[in-house]
Amino acid sequence: MSTIRDVSKLAGVSVATISRFLNQSGYVSKEAEETILAAIQKLNYKPNNIARSLAGKKTSTIALLVPDILNPFFPEIARAAEDAASRLGYTLILCNTDHNPDKERNYIDVLINKRIDGIIISSYTIRPEQIYALEAENIPVVVIDNAWHDTSIVSISTDNRAGGQMAAQHLLECGCRKIGHICGPYHIAAAKDRMLGYEDACSQQEWFTPSLMVYGDFSVSGGYHAMRELYDKHPDVDGVFAGNDLMAAGAMKALHELGVRIPDQMKVIGYDGIQMDMFSPALSTIAQPIYSIGELAMTYLDQMIKEKPLEKKSYPIDVQLIVNASSRLP
Known part of the structure; x- marks a missing residue:
């Protein structure tokens, strides 16, 4: 399945230029248009998000990518995100990547073509450039349990x-x-x-x-x-x-x-x-605060989908020492 990155490489133009062309949201030269169209036809690229962008419609569907659904940390994240999504009128799709970058990339390509409204990503293998590519497709992203300093990526994590x-x-x-x-x-x-x-x-x-x-x-x-x-x-x-x-x-x-x-x-x-x-x-x-992390991620994603401004890009959350019998003094 071809992606916008494949089209970008073949056409020799940036992903942002292709996004402007597909969404009719900015200037693209006639020469670039012809090159992009030729690349799309050669790769049989099917940008299903065109209809969404042109018609201004939303699917009311968001996705949550997690690396290991067997780790109890992530089902609690998923429960919180789903609770918040339901309150806000969205359906949540859960994607388990098994720490596999290839599986992760495949999920992202599928979600783009499914016209997803936004994605919450908890991943230890995702790279910033992959998130920028999603944003170029007009898909907002919130990252949890990870962060990149000096980037515009919205993230929620603890110290x-x-x-x-x-x-x-x-x-x-x-x-x-x-x-x-x-x-x-x-x-x-x-x-x-x-x-x-x-x-x-x-x-x-x-x-x-x-x-x-x-x-x-x-x-x-x-x-x-x-x-x-x-x-x-x-x-x-x-x-x-x-x-x-x-x-x-x-x-x-x-x-x-x-x-x-x-x-x-x-x-x-x-x-x-x-x-x-x-x-x-x-x-x-x-x-x-696992539940709060999932809930906040969905809240901020909703604001991004509705194009509401966020106060900041990085949201650090405090942790708490819980003392139980395994370390308690006699």
């Missing part, structure tokens, strides 16, 4: 570095003498920032060494294997900060198998604040 520092500082205040960190995928900005927060709090401690930071993949199994690795390297560790709650669950399972008592011998804290009853003991965490 992950401050949250990571808060988690590590809590363990220090609980009396931990050697704290490890199970970090998420290095290419994910949120995971990296949480790791940097851990380093901010711990790097000046006498016991600190980089080997106290072990890799997980934001999954339960990733947290399990990372905890086993961390304990093999540092059997004297007495506190662990997992970069998300799923990895914390895996770490607690590993500690149970190793016969390490929580919180007496090991204090554990996670990140996200997802609703999970499986934790025993109850997990301390750095809680993001």
